[in-house]
Amino acid sequence: MTGGGRPEPRGPILFLLALVLTGLLVVAWGAAHPDAVLGGQPRAGEPEPRTPVGMGWTPGRPDAAADPEDGSEETEESAAEGPDQPGDSPQSEADTDAGSGEQAVLPHGGRRIFAGNRFLVAYYGTAQTGALGVLGETEPEQMQHRVRRAARPFRRPGQPVQIVYELIVTIADRTPGRDGDYSHDIPRAEVRRYVRAARRHGALLLLDLQPGRSDFATVARRWAWALREPHVGLALDPEWRMGPRSVPASVIGHVRPAEVNRTSAWLSRLVRRHDLPEKLFVLHQFRTSMLPRIERIRDRPGLAMVQHADGFGTRRQKLDTYRVIARPGRFTMGLKLFYDEDRNRMGPAAVHAIRPRVRFVSYQ
Secondary structure, eight states, rough: OOOOOOOOOOHHHHHHHHHHHHHHHHHHHHHHOOHHTTTEEEEEEEEOOOOOOSOOOOOOGGGGSSSSGTTTTHHHHHHHHHHOOOTGGGGGOOOOOOSSSOOOOOSSSOTTTTTGGOEEEEEEBBTTBBBTTTGSSSHHHHHHHHHHHHHHGGGTTBBBBEEEEEEEEEEEOOSOTTTSSSEEEEEEHHHHHHHHHHHHTOEEEEEEEOOBBOOOOHHHHHHHHHSSTTTTEEEEEGGGGOOOOBBTBBBBBOOOOHHHHHHHHHHHHHHTTTTTOOEEEEESSSGGGGGGTTGGOOOOOTTEEEEEOOOSHHHHHHHHHHHOOTTTTTTTEEEEEEEOOOOSSOOOOHHOOOOSOOOOOEEE
């Protein structure tokens, strides 16, 4: 009220102020929600939203594009990167380190396999038998002492040695078996023994696959529970990758680059998803036909890609094979030594003298 007793004209003024405030709120809301104002279309100058191709795809990565020569087979890489199979969750195995809250590291304390110029020495074979290699000739505790003795002479100033257990977990068979894929898995309990032994002794564990008529990507996923361990890697052996009418040990197998790429894409995604340190990813080979078009095999983040030259014989024969197949620009190089089949087997000095350089030796 004024001093004269007449009411002030506040009503119209308050109404106008309310209108102005409402208008300002509408303008501010529209600026914050342009898609609602523009019917959901991107603003001028903005890129169209991109739909990921598979769960592991990120814009700008070279593996986002399909390999035209491999045709439809390459498009299956997306499927290989899908969710893990039921029962493969970290909680399904008591050994997993998932959920510890700390960033996982390798046995040497770092996150890269060959960091510090490391040289890897492995014993190769399967559990509870020496028929497929020296690894299974004794129990893991006794084997550990043997592989350490074998590895010690490879040490050089500025080049420490890392022990590896290469365990064949899927073994090729001459008979089809229940699944008709001419291979079988060893018991999980045996794999757990080596997972624990490797962890206990500061070793890496490398799971070796001989898939028969199955494919590497399918078989690898069965071992996802073990591959979630920070010290466990994967090896593919194309010698035992059969076609639809081939039988293991009757022919030398091979694998196409698209299948290798699907498998490595899945493993790389597993590393990224669980924030794991770098993993070994080994390709065994002793003929060029085992890995045709090897130049199409892709490097993957989170994987230490190793081309491992197998085959037994004289030193000259082994070196000839090594030099024919070696692609040191694309892979870290490995070499297999056979206790029984090699003639005048190479020692550490001879291995260190090989060019291109060898960084990983396995004994069978």
